[in-house]
Structures are given as structure tokens and as C-alpha cells.
Amino acid sequence: MIEAILLTIITAATPLVIAAIGELVTERAGVLNLGVEGMMIMGAVCAFAGSYLTGVPLFGVLAGILGGALFSLLFGFLTLTLVTNQVATGLALTLLGLGLSGQLGESFVGIPGVKLSPIVFPVLSDIPFIGPLLFRQDITFYLSIALVIGVNWFLFRSRTGLKLRAIGDSHGSAHALGINVIRTRYLAVMFGGACAGLAGAQLSLVYTPQWVENMTAGRGWIALALVVFASWRPLRVLIGGYIFGAVGILQLHAQAFGVGIPSQFLSMLPYAVTIVVLIIISHNRRTTLINTPACLGKPFVPDR
Amino acid sequence: MKKLIIALAATAAALSGFVSGAQAQEKTKVCFVYVGTKTDGGWTQAHDLGRQELQKALGDKIETPYLESVPEGPDAERAIERMARSGCAMIFTTSFGFMDATVKVAQKFPKVKFEHATGFKAAENLATYNSRFYEGRYIQGQIAAKMSKKGLAGYIASFPIPEVVMGINAFELGAKSVNPNFKLKVVWANTWFDPGKEADAAKALIDQGVDILTQHTDTTAPMQVAAERGILAFGQASDMIAAGPKTQLTAIVDTWGAYYIKRTKALLDGTWKSEQVWDGLKDGILTMAPYTNMPDDVKAMAEETEAKIKSGELHPFTGPINKQDGSAWLKAGEKADDGTLLGMNFYVEGVDDKLPQ
Numbered sequence: 056m057i058e059a060i061l062l063t064i065i066t067a068a069t070p071l072v073i074a075a076i077g078e079l080v081t082e083r084a085g086v087l088n089l090g091v092e093g094m095m096i097m098g099a100v101c102a103f104a105g106s107y108l109t110g111v112p113l114f115g116v117l118a119g120i121l122g123g124a125l126f127s128l129l130f131g132f133l134t135l136t137l138v139t140n141q142v143a144t145g146l147a148l149t150l151l152g153l154g155l156s157g158q159l160g161e162s163f164v165g166i167p168g169v170k171l172s173p174i175v176f177p178v179l180s181d182i183p184f185i186g187p188l189l190f191r192q193d194i195t196f197y198l199s200i201a202l203v204i205g206v207n208w209f210l211f212r213s214r215t216g217l218k219l220r221a222i223g224d225s226h227g228s229a230h231a232l233g234i235n236v237i238r239t240r241y242l243a244v245m246f247g248g249a250c251a252g253l254a255g256a257q258l259s260l261v262y263t264p265q266w267v268e269n270m271t272a273g274r275g276w277i278a279l280a281l282v283v284f285a286s287w288r289p290l291r292v293l294i295g296g297y298i299f300g301a302v303g304i305l306q307l308h309a310q311a312f313g314v315g316i317p318s319q320f321l322s323m324l325p326y327a328v329t330i331v332v333l334i335i336i337s338h339n340r341r342t343t344l345i346n347t348p349a350c351l352g353k354p355f356v357p358d359r
Numbered sequence: 360m361k362k363l364i365i366a367l368a369a370t371a372a373a374l375s376g377f378v379s380g381a382q383a384q385e386k387t388k389v390c391f392v393y394v395g396t397k398t399d400g401g402w403t404q405a406h407d408l409g410r411q412e413l414q415k416a417l418g419d420k421i422e423t424p425y426l427e428s429v430p431e432g433p434d435a436e437r438a439i440e441r442m443a444r445s446g447c448a449m450i451f452t453t454s455f456g457f458m459d460a461t462v463k464v465a466q467k468f469p470k471v472k473f474e475h476a477t478g479f480k481a482a483e484n485l486a487t488y489n490s491r492f493y494e495g496r497y498i499q500g501q502i503a504a505k506m507s508k509k510g511l512a513g514y515i516a517s518f519p520i521p522e523v524v525m526g527i528n529a530f531e532l533g534a535k536s537v538n539p540n541f542k543l544k545v546v547w548a549n550t551w552f553d554p555g556k557e558a559d560a561a562k563a564l565i566d567q568g569v570d571i572l573t574q575h576t577d578t579t580a581p582m583q584v585a586a587e588r589g590i591l592a593f594g595q596a597s598d599m600i601a602a603g604p605k606t607q608l609t610a611i612v613d614t615w616g617a618y619y620i621k622r623t624k625a626l627l628d629g630t631w632k633s634e635q636v637w638d639g640l641k642d643g644i645l646t647m648a649p650y651t652n653m654p655d656d657v658k659a660m661a662e663e664t665e666a667k668i669k670s671g672e673l674h675p676f677t678g679p680i681n682k683q684d685g686s687a688w689l690k691a692g693e694k695a696d697d698g699t700l701l702g703m704n705f706y707v708e709g710v711d712d713k714l715p716q
Binding site: 056057059060063067092157161164165166167170244258262264265267268269270273274303304307309310311312313315316317318319 | 396398399443513519525544545546547548550552553554555556558559560562564566567569578579585587601602621639685711712713714
């Protein structure tokens with residue numbers, strides 16, 4: 056039973072972690088993209104289409120990543136090249152994504168999808184308890200873990216990561232040092248889009264293998280909130296995502312078990328607990344301020 | 360933030376409704392406001408099929424603009440009002456949560472006719488219509504009791520409103536008529552539409568040992584989980600057999616078309632009056648999807664019950680029935696009146712859950 060619960064938690068937490076880690080990189084570069092929900096739903100519909108049309112779910116994953124990245128390019132063009140307001144553009148991106156995905160996916164409604172098959176590690180997957188949890192998962196789970204570790208290394212241990220953070224903290228200084236601010240930001244935005252697309256692919260290929268309009272149901276917004284509450288630290292995103300997933304699943308079990316606590320209260324718990332925990336681990340205001348990208352959401356026009 | 364976006368979306372959708380409706384002014388406009396998307400595979404899809412039937416039957420005289428994904432709450436009022444302003448002669452608002460919004464807009468537009476689904480507030484120009492879903496749920500309960508090896512079913516519920524509580528009770532009563540010890544576990548998803556959460560609720564119930572699943576939420580995700588885990592399940596609002604060909608026992612299928620045609624005809628010939636309609640299996644406002652994945656004797660039992668409900672011989676809420684705490688509710692042979700059913704806020708004996716108040 057515990058194993059079954061943990062498996063459900065992993066499935067619920069994975070899309071949040073993936074989408075949030077992508078947005079974290081975008082925001083570290085100083086760009087606030089509120090279009091996560093829209094990019095995620097575009098990823099979901101592209102992934103379902105890719106899987107259904109080719110018959111190979113793995114192509115669906117690729118299609119989801121590509122769909123999300125291409126869709127974010129639109130945001131990049133508007134906010135970085137045309138220097139539109141990032142908040143408004145991000146909101147518009149979400150609206151557009153929700154509408155466009157509904158249109159694109161109209162013919163896929165009601166078709167049962169194919170679930171992405173797990174990648175089984177030989178020997179390791181036979182370890183009792185840990186094996187099925189960690190070594191008999193689909194590719195999106197492995198990618199989510201790899202992304203967190205990779206992004207953590209990239210941001211704080213690599214030279215390019217240092218440049219990216221420099222751009223997020225002071226794009227003027229970075230520009231003066233000869234770093235190409237716009238190009239880096241484009242790449243960061245597209246990385247965020249690709250991650251959101253991958254998260255969407257997880258929804259339509261693993262979580263609930265089907266296409267339904269609005270199937271993200273607000274998960275993009277939760278991912279956005281996770282980035283802030285994790286104070287832009289990758290490992291905290293992982294912790295936050297799993298706490299949110301875990302409390303969300305456990306409250307359903309508590310109901311089924313019959314603990315007699317009002318379900319409205321239980322439904323609220325994942326939000327409340329995640330916020331409280333992340334506030335506690337990031338209570339040091341000084342380090343939080345250091346971690347907050349100083350140029351977040353500010354437009355940048357390179358002077359000659 | 361999300362609310363704001365939904366509001367913007369609703370406004371944008373309403374505006375597009377204007378545009379599409381502006382082309383043919385001579386036709387009477389019969390409008391629809393949906394809570395979900397018309398392709399959700401469940402509740403809203405059933406209403407949209409009804410609308411399409413209406414369009415087909417009376418398409419030369421009317422047009423049927425609709426708004427999708429209108430959230431319940433203040434935004435609903437804005438969306439319905441926009442519909443009214445755009446020249447709709449009659450507006451069907453198809454979610455319980457649109458009730459107060461519909462009442463308010465109906466006051467502002469006395470010449471427009473309003474029809475609100477599943478609510479209980481009526482006015483001169485506001486009729487209500489509802490379906491006796493509980494009749495189908497009673498049949499489901501009987502089937503569940505026959506098919507469950509453990510005598511334990513799981514129920515994915517949306518919000519603790521009378522409609523849903525009534526369904527849970529009817530299911531339990533049907534099950535108990537076959538197996539007096541039948542138990543029912545309930546999980547409140549607190550949403551009508553969230554495939555992921557509905558799937559999570561289904562998994563939680565299955566992990567807690569239920570071997571039959573039924574749902575009062577709108578997507579096919581729980582059916583899909585049931586199919587994956589190899590247990591049986593019931594569909595909701597639309598026939599969900601595609602999501603579980605070897606899983607679905609039957610489904611309560613809402614067939615609103617006949618009602619929509621009847622009311623629109625009344626509007627056109629000027630005989631429309633505000634009524635409070637509560638139709639059931641016998642009126643064809645709900646039907647049972649084919650009984651599948653069960654042995655013949657269970658199927659025969661289900662068909663017999665269905666016939667008895669249609670003929671009026673059987674009322675699911677007939678005493679003796681005790682409330683959850685064991686206190687008496689209905690005496691032997693006593694039938695629950697509609698008012699009590701429509702305001703139902705208590706469980707019957709055997710439901711293994713604490714009702715959120």
C-alpha cells in the first residue's frame with residue numbers, strides 16, 4: 056500500500072517539478088513568463104498528437120518538448136525583441152495556449168491514449184520497495200530528477216550558469232561585460248518552454264493518457280508559485296513539488312480511509328503545507344533576497 | 360490570478376459569441392452556457408449533444424450560440440448577462456453553480472426566458488429542469504453489490520451539494536437491497552473537472568481496497584484508471600465505454616435533447632411558462648448505457664429494476680430507511696418527497712464517510 060501511494064505521489068509531483076525547474080531557469084535569466092499553463096497545455100496536446108499519429112509514445116514526448124519550446128519562442132519574440140510587457144504577454148500566452156490547444160486537439164477527444172511504457176533497469180528494479188519506485192518508471196520521471204540535478208549544477212557550478220545569473224541580476228552590467236543578454240534570454244525562455252512542454256507530455260501520456268481540453272487544470276500556476284516559494288533554488292523546487300504532490304494524494308487517502316476531517320479542509324492542505332514548509336526553509340530573508348533575480352520582469356533594450 | 364484569466368477568457372468567449380450570432384438576426388436565438396468544454400466526454404458533452412439535437416430539429420427557425428468553460432461564481436453572471444444582451448430569447452444555464460447568477464440576470468432581463476439545470480430557484484421567466492439521476496444510481500448500486508467480491512465500492516464525488524449526496528445515498532440503497540452489508544467509501548475531489556485529480560482519487564480508492572468504482576465528476580480519467588487496474592466501473596453523464604471497453608458496467612447517460620426541443624417549441628409558439636421539471640428514466644431525460652461486462656442474471660436484474668422504476672412500481676427512496684447514525688428516516692413503505700430529496704444533506708446507513716458540512 057505504501058508503495059502504491061508513493062507511486063501515485065511521484066506521478067502527481069513529476070509534472071510540477073519539471074515545469075517549475077524550467078520556469079526557474081527562465082526567471083534566473085531575468086524573464087518572468089507567466090505562460091507556463093499555456094505552454095504546458097500546448098505540450099500536452101502536441102505530445103498526445105505525436106504519440107497518436109506515429110503510434111510511438113516516445114515521439115509524443117519529443118513532440119511535447121518541441122511544442123512547448125516553439126510556443127515559448129512566441130513569448131520570447133514579443134518580450135525580448137519587441138520588448139512588450141512580460142506580465143501581460145505571459146497571461147496572453149496562457150489564454151492563447153488554452154484556446155489553441157482546444158482547437159488543435161478537437162479530433163483527439165475521447166480517444167483512449169497509449170501510456171508511456173516504463174524503462175526498467177535490470178537488477179536495480181528487483182530491489183524490493185525501492186526498485187519499483189525508482190527504477191521502473193517512465194522517462195519523464197528520470198528526466199525530472201536529471202533536470203533538477205543538472206540545472207543545479209549548471210546554475211551554480213558552470214561558467215555559463217554564472218553568466219545567466221549575472222544577466223538575471225543586472226542585465227546592464229552583463230551587457231557591458233560583453234555577454235549577449237538577448238540571446239541568452241531567448242535560450243532560457245525556450246528551455247522553460249521545453250520543460251513546460253515535457254510536463255504537459257507527462258500529463259497526456261503518463262498521468263492520464265488521454266487528451267481533454269484544459270487538462271492541465273491549473274498545474275502551470277502551481278509550478279509558477281513553486282518557483283517563488285522555492286526562492287529560485289532547484290533542490291527546493293524538488294522538495295516543494297513532492298510535498299505538494301504528497302499532501303494532495305494523502306488527503307485523498309485520508310478521505311477514503313475515513314478520518315472524519317472535512318474534505319474542504321483536506322483539499323486546502325497541499326497549498327497550505329507547501330507554502331508553510333517553503334517559507335520555513337527559506338526564512339532567512341537575506342539569502343532569499345540574494346536568490347531573487349534582481350532584474351526579474353524588467354525589460355532590456357541594449358544601447359549602442 | 361487564475362480567476363482574472365478565466366474572466367478574460369469568458370469575456371473573450373462572450374465576445375466571439377456576439378460575432379457568430381450577428382449574422383442571422385431573423386432567427387430566434389436559443390443560447391447555452393456551459394461549465395466545461397463541450398467535448399469533456401461527460402456532463403457538458405451531454406448538454407451539447409442535446410443542443411445539437413435541438414439545432415437539427417428546429418435549425419430553420421433558431422440558432423444556438425453557446426459559451427464553454429464558464430466558471431461558477433461572479434464570472435458566470437457576467438457571461439450570462441452578455442448572452443442576454445446579445446439578443447438571446449432563451450438561455451439554458453447548465454450547471455448547479457450558475458443558480459444565483461441566473462436568478463440575478465433573469466431579474467434584469469424580464470423578457471428573456473431562462474432555464475437553469477439542476478437548481479431550485481425559479482421565477483416568472485426562470486424555469487428549472489433536472490433529471491432524476493438517482494434512479495440510475497440505484498440500479499448501479501444493485502449491479503455493484505452483485506459484481507463486487509469485497510462488498511465495497513468507491514465513489515468519487517465532486518461537491519457536497521444535495522444532488523451529489525442524493526446520488527451517493529441512492530447507490531448505497533440499491534447496493535443494500537442486494538447485499539445488506541454493502542459498504543461505500545466516498546472521496547471528495549472538490550472539483551467537477553480535473554482529470555489528474557480524478558485519477559488520483561480513483562487510485563486512492565483502489566489502493567484502499569474497493570473493487571468497483573463510480574464517479575460524480577466529469578471526465579473519463581477514473582474509468583481509465585479502473586481499466587488499468589483491472590477493476591469495474593460506472594460511467595457518468597455520457598457513455599464512457601471507449602475509455603473502458605472491458606471496464607464499464609453501464610453509465611447514466613443524460614439525454615437532454617428531447618427536453619430542449621420541447622421547451623424551444625413552447626417558446627416559439629408562445630406557450631412557454633416557468634415550470635420546475637424533474638423528469639426521470641420514464642421521460643427519457645436519462646437513459647442507461649448498455650449493460651456490459653456482467654453475467655446475464657445481473658443484467659436481467661438491472662433491466663427488471665429499470666422497468667420497475669419506469670413504471671413507477673419502485674421508488675429508490677422507499678422506507679424503511681435509516682440515516683447514517685442509525686436513526687429512523689422513512690417508515691416501511693413511506694416514500695421520500697421531492698423537497699426532501701432536493702435538499703438532501705445527510706447520508707443513509709452504510710455510507711462510510713463523514714459528510715462535509
